[in-house]
Amino acid sequence: MTEAGTRAVKAFDEIKSYYEKSFKMRQRFIELFSNLGFGHLTTAFSETEILIALFEKVMRFDEDRKPIDKFVLSKGHGAGMVYPILEDMGIFSKEETDEMVQIGGDLAKIREFVYPGFEFYGGSLGIGIGMAAGLALGLKQNREDRIVFCLCGDAECYEGSVWEAMLFAAHNRLNNLVVIVDRNYLGVSDFTENMCAFEPFADKWKSCNWDVREINGHSYEELFDTLVNVYKRPSSKPLCIIADTVKGKGVGDLCNIPLRHGYMPTGENADNTIKKLERFGI
Amino acid sequence: MNVRDRFFYEIYGQVKSGEDVSLVSTDLGAPSLDDFRRDFPQRFVNVGIAEQNAIAVAGGLCLAGKKVVTYGLNPFPVTRAFDQIRNLMASLELPITVAALKAGTATAEAGMSHMALENISLLRTLKNVRIISPSDETISKMAVDEMISRPAPRYIQFDPFITDTLYDEAEIDYKKGFALSGPKSDVAIVATGIWAHKLKKENLPVRLIDCFALPLCEKEFCDELKQYKRIITIEDGVDRGGIGSMTLEILNDFGAVIPVERMALKFGNGYPRVFSNRNLIFEQEGLTLDHLKKKLEGRES
Structure with a gap:
């Protein structure tokens, strides 16, 4: 095989391994949070590939495995998926993760180490992007070469504070800020375009003076292509990546259904959901 | 300044x-x-x-x-x-x-x-x-x-109307959260902000407790309050949850029974519906020095 051919096979195998990781992370998420008896499965599954791509490929860590780049998880109801990923990265053992994700488990433990996603706990929607902007500004003032990533939900963007932060970040030329919007088109009760339409969503970010990329948020090929380039972006604008996703991706009968936002199967339902988990990608 | x-x-x-x-x-x-x-x-x-x-x-x-x-x-x-x-x-x-x-x-x-x-x-x-x-x-x-x-x-x-220096640094224990002035008396006035400022300058012959930082040291605050027969609280804010409420909560939590009169904004007739200013609101709400003096003298309940 030629050298180029060998490289292509290697790249193919790497991408394939990430899709396999997606399957395992979803499986582990169900195990962890069905035991807890509470969780947000559908939103965790719409962001799975985004988080894996960020944590396991894109973000930079130092030799002690502490993050160099920052990550603010604004859509805090998506925090569940961070646990299996940190476990997969070897930051926590299976036993430690099991111990954390239970009633009475130590929520603050994960923050003590400032692992990505826990700069701040999201959940109160619309706060994370402003914090990420403040952090990006502070890092620039400190002359620290770090990127701040922030993951927001699309329905989170109904919060007025998101738009306050959008204007602020663009005005202050925070080109070290990358906001990824998990565009799954669903809030809790209905589709965004039925409730109060966002489209043309990308135009709205552009009009606030952001660079915008629109990608498939379940495609590692597109995520890697876009995200690895953020370190050498020749622009003074902050970047918004609108990641087109499916709420509930990986479990056919939970996909794209309103009122499944806080759904978490337990007991037999959890076992059945794991059986129904689908592989996708290469 | x-x-x-x-x-x-x-x-x-x-x-x-x-x-x-x-x-x-x-x-x-x-x-x-x-x-x-x-x-x-x-x-x-x-x-x-x-x-x-x-x-x-x-x-x-x-x-x-x-x-x-x-x-x-x-x-x-x-x-x-x-x-x-x-x-x-x-x-x-x-x-x-x-x-x-x-x-x-x-x-x-x-x-x-x-x-x-x-x-x-x-x-x-x-x-x-x-x-x-x-x-x-x-x-x-x-x-x-x-x-x-x-x-x-x-x-x-x-408060833009607070413009003087009334305390020496040595008098202020920041951790404690309150400062005392005026002579010991049967009645103590618990105040904050503009009212603490006004009353300190007024130099009334009663003990003034200026609650400048909350939460304050509750035990020390209660020990101080226990020395008085009557307490009047006065504040430029709503009565619910302000320093009057705080005083009652602390007395209750430490098992002290002392009558407390709360002077605060109650808006018994609803929120102001006219062009207003601080003086008019204070007048309408009974938050004036005259009212306070009458209370101190026991001429008004």
Whole structure:
């Protein structure tokens, strides 16, 4: 095989391994949070590939495995998926993760180490992007070469504070800020375009003076292509990546259904959901 | 000098000495900020009229290692951004100082929307957020010292009509949260902000307890209160949840039974519906020195 051919096979195998990781992370998420008896499965599954791509490929860590780049998880109801990923990265053992994700488990433990996603706990929607902007500004003032990533939900963007932060970040030329919007088109009760339409969503970010990329948020090929380039972006604008996703991706009968936002199967339902988990990608 | 300007000049001095302080403004300036803005333009971040974003941005700047003061027009830093304060300051304990211009009815001319009537009551429900109401320049200055030496979440509200120095630093125990003045008497007056300021200057022949920082040391406060037969609380804010409520709660929690009369804004006839000012509101609500003196003399209940 030629050298180029060998490289292509290697790249193919790497991408394939990430899709396999997606399957395992979803499986582990169900195990962890069905035991807890509470969780947000559908939103965790719409962001799975985004988080894996960020944590396991894109973000930079130092030799002690502490993050160099920052990550603010604004859509805090998506925090569940961070646990299996940190476990997969070897930051926590299976036993430690099991111990954390239970009633009475130590929520603050994960923050003590400032692992990505826990700069701040999201959940109160619309706060994370402003914090990420403040952090990006502070890092620039400190002359620290770090990127701040922030993951927001699309329905989170109904919060007025998101738009306050959008204007602020663009005005202050925070080109070290990358906001990824998990565009799954669903809030809790209905589709965004039925409730109060966002489209043309990308135009709205552009009009606030952001660079915008629109990608498939379940495609590692597109995520890697876009995200690895953020370190050498020749622009003074902050970047918004609108990641087109499916709420509930990986479990056919939970996909794209309103009122499944806080759904978490337990007991037999959890076992059945794991059986129904689908592989996708290469 | 008014308490706000003293606060900002002290901050300017601290930054000149090398402290890493940033100021996040919501479209507000001040003569006392002109030097700061000229000499440290990078440290003056103006988010526009966006109180929620101001707290969030301040939180991010704190994560980048900075000491941060947000500056906004009351009541909005609290009423509009309460959720941000609750999550970032109370829960995560990010050491943001929320500096708020105008206190209570100071700008009653602007109407109900601009009166900070509930801020103290609202913030008292949160843990970890210290509420500071300077009744003189010394307390304002010491607030900056404390902010630099012990970074923690704080809210400080400035009454524009408080313009003098009434205390020596040695008289103020910041940790305790209250200061005593006036002679021992049968009645004690518990006050804060503009009322503590007015009464200290009035020099009434009664003990005045100025609650300048909440939560205060409850045990010491209660021990002090137990020495009086009667307590009158007076404040420029709503009666529910203010320092009158606080006094009753503390007495109750320590099992002390002392009559307490609360002078505060009750709006028995509804919120003001006329062009108003602080004096008119105080008159309508019975919050005047005359009323207070009558109460002290037992001529009015």
